[in-house]
Each structure stands twice: as structure tokens, then as C-alpha cells.
Amino acid sequence: MNDCRTVRVLPDVPAIDKTFDYLVPGNLGGQVRVGSVVRVELHGRRVGGRVVADGVEPPPGLNLLPLAKVTGWGPPPELIELASWAAWRWAGRPASFLGTATADRAVTRLPTAAARPPEASVPGLPEVQAAARDAVGSVTGGGVATLRLPPTVDMLPVVVEGAARGDTLVLAPSVVAAKHLGMRLRRAGLPTAILPNDWPLARAGCSVVVGARAAAWAPVRDLSTVFVLDEHDEAYQEERSPTWHARDVAIERAARAGAGCVLVSPAPTLEALGAGRLFTTSRGFERSGWPVIDVVDMRHEDPAKGLLTDRVTSALRSGARVVCVLNRKGRSRLLACATCRELARCERCESSVTQDDAGLFVCMRCGQTRPAVCEKCGSTKFKNLRVGVSRLREELEALAETSVVDVTGERSAGDGDARVYVGTEAVLHHLRHADVVAYLDFDQELLAPRYRAAEQALSLLVRGARLVGGRETSSSSARSMGGRLLVQTRLPQHEVVQAALLGDAARVAAAENERRTALGFPPVTAMAAVSGAAAEAFIDSFGAPLGVEVLGPSDGMWLLRAPDHRTLCDALAAAARPPGRLRVEVDPRRI
DNA sequence: CGGACAAGCTGA
DNA sequence: CAGCTTGTCCGG
Numbered sequence: 001m002n003d004c005r006t007v008r009v010l011p012d013v014p015a016i017d018k019t020f021d022y023l024v025p026g027n028l029g030g031q032v033r034v035g036s037v038v039r040v041e042l043h044g045r046r047v048g049g050r051v052v053a054d055g056v057e058p059p060p061g062l063n064l065l066p067l068a069k070v071t072g073w074g075p076p077p078e079l080i081e082l083a084s085w086a087a088w089r090w091a092g093r094p095a096s097f098l099g100t101a102t103a104d105r106a107v108t109r110l111p112t113a114a115a116r117p118p119e120a121s122v123p124g125l126p127e128v129q130a131a132a133r134d135a136v137g138s139v140t141g142g143g144v145a146t147l148r149l150p151p152t153v154d155m156l157p158v159v160v161e162g163a164a165r166g167d168t169l170v171l172a173p174s175v176v177a178a179k180h181l182g183m184r185l186r187r188a189g190l191p192t193a194i195l196p197n198d199w200p201l202a203r204a205g206c207s208v209v210v211g212a213r214a215a216a217w218a219p220v221r222d223l224s225t226v227f228v229l230d231e232h233d234e235a236y237q238e239e240r241s242p243t244w245h246a247r248d249v250a251i252e253r254a255a256r257a258g259a260g261c262v263l264v265s266p267a268p269t270l271e272a273l274g275a276g277r278l279f280t281t282s283r284g285f286e287r288s289g290w291p292v293i294d295v296v297d298m299r300h301e302d303p304a305k306g307l308l309t310d311r312v313t314s315a316l317r318s319g320a321r322v323v324c325v326l327n328r329k330g331r332s333r334l335l336a337c338a339t340c341r342e343l344a345r346c347e348r349c350e351s352s353v354t355q356d357d358a359g360l361f362v363c364m365r366c367g368q369t370r371p372a373v374c375e376k377c378g379s380t381k382f383k384n385l386r387v388g389v390s391r392l393r394e395e396l397e398a399l400a401e402t403s404v405v406d407v408t409g410e411r412s413a414g415d416g417d418a419r420v421y422v423g424t425e426a427v428l429h430h431l432r433h434a435d436v437v438a439y440l441d442f443d444q445e446l447l448a449p450r451y452r453a454a455e456q457a458l459s460l461l462v463r464g465a466r467l468v469g470g471r472e473t474s475s476s477s478a479r480s481m482g483g484r485l486l487v488q489t490r491l492p493q494h495e496v497v498q499a500a501l502l503g504d505a506a507r508v509a510a511a512e513n514e515r516r517t518a519l520g521f522p523p524v525t526a527m528a529a530v531s532g533a534a535a536e537a538f539i540d541s542f543g544a545p546l547g548v549e550v551l552g553p554s555d556g557m558w559l560l561r562a563p564d565h566r567t568l569c570d571a572l573a574a575a576a577r578p579p580g581r582l583r584v585e586v587d588p589r590r591i
Numbered sequence: 592c593g594g595a596c597a598a599g600c601t602g603a
Numbered sequence: 604c605a606g607c608t609t610g611t612c613c614g615g
Contacts, residue, residue, distance in 0.1 A: 009615085015592050020615040043594065043614040062615055579611095 006064065007032060008053035009040050010095055016042075017093055020049075021058040023066045035074035037102060038067050050074050050098050072108045073203055075101035076219050082253055083217075089252075089565060091528065091572045091584040092242025101217035103199035113205035113221070114191030119164070122188045124157025127285045132158040135279040136225060139260025140165065144251055144276025146231070150289020150503060151266040151462045152470035155229050156184055158264060163190055163208050166224025170210040171246055173233035181229075182210040193218075213238065216246040216253065223259040226250045231265040231272045232459050234589065243585045251275055266465075267458045267505040270513055271523045287503030289470040293461075295497055296488040298443075307387065307440040308399060311486055316400040316420060320435035323467060324396065324422040325460070327444055328388040333364075337374035338381035347375065355382070357390065392440070393422050407431075428463040437464035438486035446494050450590050451521045454496050458508050461485060461500045520561065522587060526568040529588035531557040534580030541578065545571040559591065 005024045022040055024032050032038070036051045046068055058064055075083075075098060083097035124132075128149060135145040136158075147158065159181070162168045170185075172178040175196075182194035185208050193202035195211030195218050202209045205221040213236055228236070228247050236246040247263060248271070254261035263272040266289075280286060294311060301309045307326070315322050333354050335344040344353050346363035347370060353361040360369045373380055384391060393406040400420045407423030407430050421427050421434075428437070439445070445457035468483045487497055495511040498504075516524045530538060539550060539558050547567040552558040562568035565586075572584065 006615095011592090011614090013592050016614080018614080022615065040615085043592095045593075047592080058615075064615055 004066075005029065005032075005054065006056050006058050007051045007067070008056045009038060009049040009067075010052045010098065011040065011042055012048040012050065012095055012099065013042075014093070014095065017095075019052060021056060021062070021064055023064045025066045028067065028070050031070045032067070034077040035080055037071040037074045037106065039069040039071060041065050041068050050080070050095075050102070052080050052094075072106040073103070073110060073200070074098070075217070076203075078253075078256060079217060079219065082249070082256065085252060086242070086244055086249060088569050088573055089248070090242035090244045090586045091569065092244070096242060097217065097244070100214050101219075103203075104196060107200045107203065110200050110204040114193075114201065114207060116207055117189050117191060120160055120189040121164075122157050122160050124154065124160075125285075127281045128153055129157055129161065131279050131281050132161040135262050136162045136165065136260065138277060138279070139225070139254075139262060142255060142258050142260060144254070144261045144263065146263045146265075146268045146272045146276055146278045148268055148278060148280045148286070148505060149264060149266060150281070150286045150470060151465040152289045152291075153266075155264055156181065156188070158262075159185065159208070159227055159229075160188060160190070162225035162227060162260075162262065167206075167220050167222045168208045169215065169218060169220045169223060169226045169250070170208060171215055171226070171228045171236070171250060172210065172212060173230045173235040175212045177229075178211045178215065182208075185210065213246040216249040223254070223257045225259055226254045226261045228261070228263045229265075231263040232267045232269050232455065232462070233265075234456070234459070237587070237589060239589075241583050241585055243587060243589070245587060247272065248587075266462050267455065267499075267508065269455055270509060270516065273509055273513075274523050283504070287471075290500060290503035291465050291468045292471050292484045293497070293501045294484055294486045295492045295501065296486060297492050298488055298490045301488075307392070307488065308395060309488060312438055312440070312488075313399055315436045315438060315486060316396065319419075321433065322400075322420050322436045322438060323427055323431060323434040323464075324392070324420070324438045324440055325425060325427060325464070326387075326389055326392060326422065326440045327424045328441075333388055335361075335382040335384060337377060337379050338383045339379040340374060340377040342374055342376040344372070344374070344382060346370075354388070389422055389424060396420060396422055425460055425463070428460070428467065431467060434464075434467040436484050436486055437467055438488070439464070440488055442487050442489040442497070443491060446489065446491055446496060451516070451519070452589065454508055454512050454515075457496045458499060458505065461487070461496070465500070521591075526562050526565040526586075527588060527591070528560045528568060528572065529557055529585040529591060530560065530582070531585075532581040532583040534578045534582040537578035537580070538575065538582055542571075542575050545574070547571075559588075 006021050008019045010019050034054050039046050079101045083094045086097045087094040135147040139145050182192050185192040190208050191206050192208040193206040195215040203219040209218045209220050228250050238244050251261050296311050346368050348368045349366045351365035353363050356362050361372050362369050389406050393404050397404045404420045405418040407427040464485050495507045499507040547562050548571045549561040
């Protein structure tokens with residue numbers, strides 16, 4: 001039976017982290033290669049799996065079974081290796097990454113590879129094209145470049161610049177954005193596979209492959225350049241464990257393939273700035289791509305008017321399309337008795353309560369509900385110390401004298417033709433255009449107790465900027481308040497506000513780098529959060545590996561900190577996993 | 592993961 | 604001690 005090869009298979013079963021060897025039946029030989037999706041008999045049942053090595057020498061004394069079935073095409077060999085790396089880097093299992101690297105349906109045959117086009121070009125601003133040429137050119141044959149472009153610049157010419165040099169992988173923050181970009185690339189004459197649908201085309205070979213986060217794992221035949229568009233977008237990080245980040249996968253993948261990686265963003269993260277050389281356009285050009293920012297200094301506003309300052313009121317009454325942003329759901333997040341001024345709190349856990357649409361108090365922490373009665377004086381009248389989106393909608397409606405649509409994460413009002421919207425940041429995702437975006441309580445973003453608060457706040461302004469357009473491109477309407485961001489804050493000198501005001505994102509990076517260095521937060525260090533029922537047992541057996549600091553617990557969560565990922569991830573890989581629920585989040589987002 | 596098998600608990 | 608639950612191990 002020498003014509004029978006032996007292949008190594010990694011079962012697609014979450015709890016199995018081990019490979020098993022199988023014989024390839026002669027008649028299936030041509031269909032089986034590294035990456036192939038197969039079905040195998042394991043312990044008396046059939047499970048799916050992927051071939052991770054071909055032509056292996058099985059351990060002696062084993063009676064090997066043949067593959068039960070070849071399901072179809074899977075990822076190419078370099079992605080199998082990348083999956084092993086990612087499993088180390090984010091303390092996960094290779095199988096979970098291989099799942100992301102495989103089409104969601106069985107692919108039994110590939111289409112014919114698309115031919116390379118003669119030459120494609122799209123019109124772009126000379127400033128942008130020059131910067132793109134410099135950035136892309138600097139990474140021919142490998143390396144990372146970060147390209148900072150103002151928020152309202154079209155990134156299509158940047159991608160076309162890369163596509164002219166060879167096969168290109170393009171990542172966009174959402175499936176919708178990827179699809180939109182993909183269609184435009186096709187219209188520009190470039191053979192483009194749009195993931196996840198066109199996985200077979202990408203596997204066959206296609207000049208450009210475009211997709212969202214998961215496309216970091218898309219097959220690309222002769223990878224020359226990888227683009228990560230809007231690198232600052234948090235959608236690039238997987239929320240479920242393993243919490244991998246598409247930017248970091250893109251960087252590693254490009255390095256292994258000898259390809260260039262270009263991170264494009266109006267507000268690159270510190271991670272991006274640390275990864276490679278920075279390319280920008282001129283100061284004047286960059287500034288012109290940010291909208292006019294009206295900073296409302298809340299320290300000088302009438303407190304009786306609350307969030308609805310005169311500037312907001314006049315924008316509402318100007319007839320312009322106004323989007324108000326307030327990251328607080330519900331009617332109210334903080335209430336006090338109108339009579340005795342006692343704060344309304346949960347009777348069980350003492351956390352502050354909010355009021356639901358029926359008027360009942362609901363605890364945000366434990367979910368306990370009770371009638372809206374003051375525990376101290378029995379009064380039933382309460383004052384809103386902090387209004388939420390639902391309540392604000394009613395107030396705005398009265399002010400604007402038009403109907404106001406509210407949008408929060410769980411409830412989208414759809415892109416109707418209303419003139420005034422209010423919502424959490426979700427409202428910025430649901431709409432495409434506005435004349436004014438008003439951040440009613442921007443301090444809530446600036447002062448959020450998360451280490452990435454400043455970057456996240458700037459990212460919120462980027463989204464708003466795209467709805468209203470840059471100062472050069474803003475709508476030419478004669479309205480007095482068109483194409484503006486209204487930022488209400490008590491911290492007008494904060495670098496995030498100043499960065500948007502001056503169109504200079506570098507200010508945030510500089511301040512942020514100083515802060516993270518002082519506090520030992522990533523990317524100056526590498527961190528992991530450990531939580532779940534088995535966390536304590538894990539930490540106990542984890543001990544104190546050289547170079548790794550164990551912090552906590554707080555709220556049942558421990559933090560591990562090391563000088564770099566090598567130290568952190570090596571220690572995690574060496575640690576024994578106790579039975580039970582354990583969540584290890586490398587590069588935790590919310591700490 | 593899920594089956595196999597071994598070691599513990601219960602009940603008449 | 605059968606009969607059942609709970610735990611640990613292992614798969615080609």
C-alpha cells in the first residue's frame with residue numbers, strides 16, 4: 001500500500017487540540033492537499049477536520065483509518081501556519097482560526113482564476129495619490145507603513161495604487177463597507193473577490209480580495225500588499241475569545257509572505273504607529289479634510305438648559321439635518337428625588353437605577369425593579385440628573401418642532417427621511433449624511449474609564465466627520481449651520497477636541513503615548529485579562545512566570561502584564577488549563 | 592466534543 | 604451488590 005499517502009488531520013471539534021493521522025485512499029489522492037476539508041472517523045463517530053500536513057510518517061504500531069470523505073477546498077498552507085501563530089498570539093486554538101480561514105459552505109470546485117487586468121486607474125486627489133505611492137512603495141518586498149489621511153478622503157485610489165503592484169488583500173471595518181469598496185474596485189476594472197461570498201474565486205486566484213475582519217484569513221495567491229482601511233476601527237478586533245485583531249494578523253501575514261502591509265486611518269492607533277513608518281499628507285491638506293468643529297464650552301453655558309444649549313437649539317431650528325449623539329440609552333441614567341434630593345438607588349445592591357418606559361425603576365447592575373418612590377421621603381417626583389436618549393428625544397421634539405427619530409444599538413429607526421435624529425453612537429452607523437453632528441456630552445467619551453477612551457472618542461469624531469464632510473467638501477447649502485461637528489465639553493483643551501479642531505490626529509497619539517507609558521498600558525506592554533469560573537484555579541497554577549505580572553482580581557477578573565507579547569504568550573502557552581469556564585482575553589479592549 | 596470505563600453513592 | 608451518577612481520559 002505504498003501508493004497510500006498519510007495525512008495529518010486537525011479535527012474541527014472545539015475541545016480537541018490534537019492531530020490524527022489518516023490514509024488517503026488512492027482514488028481521492030488528487031483532491032487532498034494541505035488545507036483540504038475532510039471528514040474522518042474519530043472514536044466511532046464522523047467529524048469534520050482539515051489536513052494540516054501531507055506525506056507524514058505516522059507513529060509506529062497504529063492501524064490507520066482511511067479518510068471518510070473529502071469535503072472540499074480549504075485554506076492554503078501558509079494560512080495553516082498563520083493559524084498556529086495566531087493560536088499562540090491570542091491564546092486560542094488553531095481550529096478556530098482555520099474555521100475563519102475556510103468558506104462557510106463546502107467548495108468542491110474552483111472557478112477559473114481571473115486574469116490580471118492590463119492597468120487600472122481611478123481619479124484621485126494628487127496629494128492623496130502621492131502619499132499613497134510613497135507609503136505603498138516603501139513596503140515593496142515587505143514592511144509596514146502607516147498612512148494617515150483625513151477622514152473624508154476616498155481610499156479607493158490608495159488601494160488601486162497597491163493593486164497595480166500585485167495581488168492585494170484589502171480589509172474594511174464592516175461587511176457593508178467591504179462590499180461597497182469591492183463593487184467600486186470592479187467598476188475600476190480590477191478583478192475583485194468580495195468576501196465572504198467570493199471565497200472560491202479568491203482561492204482560485206484574484207487580483208484583489210476585499211472583505212471585513214475575517215478576510216484577514218482570506219486566501220490570496222501571490223500576496224503583494226495588504227491594506228487595513230480605517231485601522232483605528234474597533235470592529236477589527238474579535239469580541240469573542242480568542243480576541244484576535246485583524247490588523248495584527250495582517251501585519252504578521254504580510255511579513256511571512258514578504259508582502260507589504262499598509263495601515264490607513266485618519267487616526268491611527270498607537271499600535272499602528274509603532275508598527276511601521278508614518279506617511280501623511282501636508283498639514284493644510286489634512287486639515288481641510290476635517291469638518292469645522294464648533295466647541296461649546298459647557299462651563300460657560302446655562303446649567304438650567306442642560307444638554308440642550310443655545311447652539312443645539314439654533315442648529316435644530318435652522319432646518320439643517322441634525323444628528324445628536326449621546327451614549328446613554330433609556331430615559332435616564334441618574335435620578336434624584338425632587339423633594340429631598342436623595343439619589344434613586346437599587347434597594348438590593350445600592351447601584352443607581354434608571355427609569356423604564358413604564359416609569360418603573362430598573363437597576364442597571366442586578367435588574368431589580370421597583371416603583372418610582374423615594375426611599376427616604378416617599379415622594380414620587382424625581383429629577384433627571386442625566387437624561388438618556390429616549391427622554392432626550394421628547395425634549396428635542398419639543399425644541400425642533402419636528403419629529404425626532406431615536407436610534408440605539410438594539411433599535412434602528414432605519415434611514416428614514418427625518419430631519420433630526422438622536423441616538424447612541426449607533427446613530428452614526430445608521431445614517432449616511434448630516435449637516436450637523438452634535439455630541440451632546442462629549443466628556444462622557446473623554447473621561448470614560450477605559451484606557452482607550454481617547455482613541456475611541458477621536459474615532460467617534462471621525463464617524464461624525466464622514467457624515468458632514470470636510471471643510472472643503474461640505475455641502476454648499478446656504479444654511480447657516482451646515483457641515484459642522486458640535487462638540488459640547490467642559491474640556492475644550494483636551495487633545496481629542498484639539499486634534500479634530502486642528503485636523504491633527506498626532507496630538508492624540510502623542511498624549512496617549514505618554515499616558516500609556518506612564519501607566520504601563522498596551523502597546524507599551526502586553527496584557528491579557530483572565531476571567532470565568534475557572535480563573536482562580538488558572539491563576540493559582542499559573543504562578544509567577546519570569547517577566548509576567550499578575551494584577552487583581554477585581555470583579556472576578558485578573559490581569560496579566562508582560563513587557564511584550566513573546567513573554568506573555570509564551571507564559572500563557574505553557575500554563576495548564578484547569579477544567580471549567582475560562583476566558584483568556586489577550587489585548588483586552590475594555591480595561 | 593462525546594463515548595468508554597472506572598470510581599463513588601444509594602437503597603433494600 | 605446492582606443500578607445509577609459523576610469524573611477522567613482519549614481518540615489515528
